Amino acid sequence: MTSEDRITALRMLAEEASECTRCPLHEGRTHVVFGDGNPRADLMFIGEGPGRHEDEQGLPFVGRSGQLLSTLLERVGLSRTDVYIANVVKCRPPGNRDPRPDEIAACKSYLAEQIRLIDPAAVVTLGNFSTKLLLKTETGITRMRGRAYPWWNRHVVPTFHPAAALRNGPRVVEEMVTDLQLATRIIAERPSAPDGETAREPEQTALFS
Numbered sequence: 001m002t003s004e005d006r007i008t009a010l011r012m013l014a015e016e017a018s019e020c021t022r023c024p025l026h027e028g029r030t031h032v033v034f035g036d037g038n039p040r041a042d043l044m045f046i047g048e049g050p051g052r053h054e055d056e057q058g059l060p061f062v063g064r065s066g067q068l069l070s071t072l073l074e075r076v077g078l079s080r081t082d083v084y085i086a087n088v089v090k091c092r093p094p095g096n097r098d099p100r101p102d103e104i105a106a107c108k109s110y111l112a113e114q115i116r117l118i119d120p121a122a123v124v125t126l127g128n129f130s131t132k133l134l135l136k137t138e139t140g141i142t143r144m145r146g147r148a149y150p151w152w153n154r155h156v157v158p159t160f161h162p163a164a165a166l167r168n169g170p171r172v173v174e175e176m177v178t179d180l181q182l183a184t185r186i187i188a189e190r191p192s193a194p195d196g197e198t199a200r201e202p203e204q205t206a207l208f209s
């Protein structure tokens with residue numbers, strides 16, 4: 001699959017998701033927050049789910065957590081246009097509650113397909129929800145972070161959710177910077193597959209099975 005084909009497929013998937021009614025979260029949403037950024041990114045970030053500002057604007061991480069994420073990216077020499085950002089669930093849980101297992105189950109094939117089409121060398125999981133989904137673990141983020149995990153011919157680098165850094169202060173921010181530095185080292189060592197090649201491409205259905 002060429003890079004152009006991937007971008008077209010990603011656009012079609014976003015269109016499909018924009019009308020999604022697979023779970024009850026669609027009833028309360030203003031916008032589906034599919035994802036944003038560089039569809040050819042070597043580095044992808046996965047959060048939890050949209051908050052109020054994201055729901056209003058239809059874009060991920062545009063509220064306070066998003067501002068911190070942008071600052072963290074700058075600290076490691078990246079900008080939002082270098083990376084791709086998505087969430088585990090694409091519609092806002094009411095009152096910012098945690099996404100439920102049935103909602104995650106209904107939504108996760110969108111994320112699996114996003115990862116397959118973008119084909120990043122490293123995926124940074126922000127917080128417990130995305131880390132547990134990808135790495136199939138019950139271990140909390142505090143113990144998981146600080147290292148990279150091989151995952152479908154790429155790497156997952158778990159780190160805290162920016163909201164945790166906003167709550168807990170500079171020590172958590174610095175740990176997140178350390179984790180992002182690790183992710184940037186991985187992408188420097190393992191550049192993206194040449195156009196047309198699908199070296200890291202897993203079976204989409206197997207990703208979260």
Ligand code: URA
Pocket residue numbers: 047048049050051054059060061062063065066087
């Ligand atoms: N928190 C998330 O997990 N995702 C967003 O898009 C915004 C805040």
